Amino acid sequence: GQQLNQSPQSMFIQEGEDVSMNCTSSSIFNTWLWYKQDPGEGPVLLIALYKAGELTSNGRLTAQFGITRKDSFLNISASIPSDVGIYFCAGQLSGTYKYIFGTGTRLKVLA
Amino acid sequence: NAGVTQTPKFQVLKTGQSMTLQCAQDMNHNSMYWYRQDPGMGLRLIYYSASEGTTDKGEVPNGYNVSRLNKREFSLRLESAAPSQTSVYFCASSERRVSGTEAFFGQGTRLTVV
16 A cells, blocks of 8 residues: 655654654655654644645644655654654645555654 | 544454444534554555545555445445454544645544454
8 A cells, every 4th residue: 555654663762852753755745744643542633734845833843845745854852751652644645635644653752 | 622523432343244433523524534553554545535425445445335424424334344454443534625734533443353
């Protein structure tokens, strides 16, 4: 099946550190979405990006829509224990209503 | 704000049994989706409905059927459950804009087929 390449798969970081993760694809997307999923819950939307080059922040989170429209990254600054969870990117394929998901980045924050 | 509501939250089926997963959204969204999530696989699209009256296959439609009952409701049916369909199922909805929009998810249905 078609999925986005998301990296890293998992990471352990110290509280207070900054985190970066990214998604890449060979397909062009007209929307990039970043979600966080806690155990036993559905994905919750963090940030939505609609234009190539767009840089958007939501508190300590910053995400960018790549210029080529084939990639996106998410940064979390000054991580805290409640940032623990799985982060997913999702892209809406250009010209369609379909969303394709990355395989997720599992984040663990060490206090 | 209910958002996207899925029922049931948990279900155990025997191989060969059938069941329908229900999904309803109260955001007046046109598009609705069914995904399954397996460990290490992310979310894979089963079926989607771009608008009321239309449905289309996603990446993994085999063994499933869907019904877009009205604008609010989109159900997923397993006619003859198989162990390979053990998964967590998520319903989502979004506005119908090809130019891009956000998708919002329900809490999931955890299905085990024994």
